[in-house]
Amino acid sequence: MVDKAEFRSYYGRPILKEPAWEQPDVPLYLFLGGAAGAAASMAAMADRTGYPTLTRTGRIVAAGGATASVVALIHDLGRPTRFLNMLRVFKPTSPLSVGSWILAPFSGLAAASAASDLTGRLPVAGTVAGGAAGVLGPAMCTYTAVLLADTATPAWHESYRDLPVLFAGSAVASAAGAALLVVPPRELRPVVRLGLLGSAVELAAAFRLEHAPRLVSETYRTGRAGKLLTASRALTATGAVLSLFSRRRRSVGLAAGIAFLAGGLCTRFGVYAAGVASAQDPKYVVIPQRERARDSRAHSAPVPAQD
Template sequence: MVPEAEFGSYYGRPILKQPVWKVPDVPAYLFLGGMAGGSALLAAFADATGRPCLRRVGRVTASAASLASVGALVHDLGRPARFLNMLRVLKPTSPLSVGSWILAPFTGLAAGAALSDVTGRLPTIGRLAGAGAAVLGPAMATYTAALLADTAVPAWHEAHRELPFVFGGSALASAGAAGMIAAPAAQAGPARRLAVLGAGLELGASRLMLRRLGPLLSEPYHQGRVGRMHRAATVLTAAGAGLGAVAGRRRWLGVAAGVLLAAGSVTTRFAVFEAGRASARDPKYTVVPQRERLAARATDPAGADTLPE
């Protein structure tokens, strides 16, 4: 019998160069940036609805998470000057350049809003800074998905439609989790609802992403250590959402739900990151989709243009 074909490349070298981003620096950067963006939105809503404790939790979380996100990015880059060099120009066609210009002003605004809230000084400026951070919040929560999808890594690039919704939902869930953990139960209602909404969005978008990737490109999300991480993320997020939905004003249930949701959000980022690296290592995830596109163009040139590149 003819053995199954094994995909290879010249001299045993991979077709794609694996991402050189460090672990845990970059997965932490992905998670912290999302939590920061979602927390800025939660803080703005709490401010508008007269929930000062929840507002403070949201502002402090947004500030701390964004500063830690910058720290993780700088550590991955190796020198702070490399991050500052990315701010020398704004290149709209580069997700990395645009992301740097989202991260830098967001961090400054979030820090200003948190400082004002904690010290009680310059409340008007603090409120304006918080509103500015909230405006940038959705972009802060999702630009890292565009950053990954803009690469040639198959498990990221082919998921470009759903990945922003996965990251956005995860960001809302983690922001709501922080609110449930740190805010008084009497003011944590919006955090609970935001967490449940975000978890539902993350789980639904993740399921749709895997379905559209198909049996081949979804393999990295199901196999080995990455598969275990992805399943753990799903279980943690679903369990956290379930507890959050029934927690009400029972603080211990809210805290438990928040811990589960935060853990699920972290694990989601690690699973997506590692799935991308796994798909870059194996040539079949690059070769087979290319052959399928070539075959589709040969049989239907017009319809093949709609296939994902």
């Protein structure tokens, strides 16, 4: 019998460098930007269907989340000029470039919409800005997932199909959670539906992410990432259940909103932790590479000639 092989790198160093982004800056950037995008879309829909308090809440959350997201990103970059430098060119093949050009106009539009709503000035311009921010909302919810998946970090790169869905569902649930903290009971019906939809998408995507037939899936089930994502599932499910009773008691709605928001935070920190863990262990680099090489050889093998 031969002992199970252990995958090690030269001098005990990881094959890949760990993500160089700072914590908690980048996980907060992922969370705040996604929640802002979903809130802007929620506000745009609420404005069209006659929910004034929900409209104002969504616009304020969108503006505040986008601004805080930019602050977290700039703090990670070190200098504001580095963020401005990313806007010097537009490169469609670069998720970072595309993401910068989504974040910058979205932040301006969300801020203009919220300012118009709060001051009562230029209401038509504010409505147009809010609608445009709502159109960009889905991209705000998901572009950060594409940005992570475009890196060489195994847990993120191998999960490029699931991460955008997970981030979208989590962002929608977080936006609903923020609304549950403020919106009066008479306007909660669409918020509850939005929270249930977001939580269902998030939980389904999380299950697929953690149980997909990929080696890196275990990084989402073990260690710090596993604990955070387990907490995220529990909080999101709790928020969904409590939201069903939020129209009866204000305290229940507050608890549901807090649970949704806390679940969204745990999701982003958990995904980030899984990426770090996958970069530290050489097996998550070596084994998938060998499997891809074996599959490539199998597909390129010559077919025997038929008599």
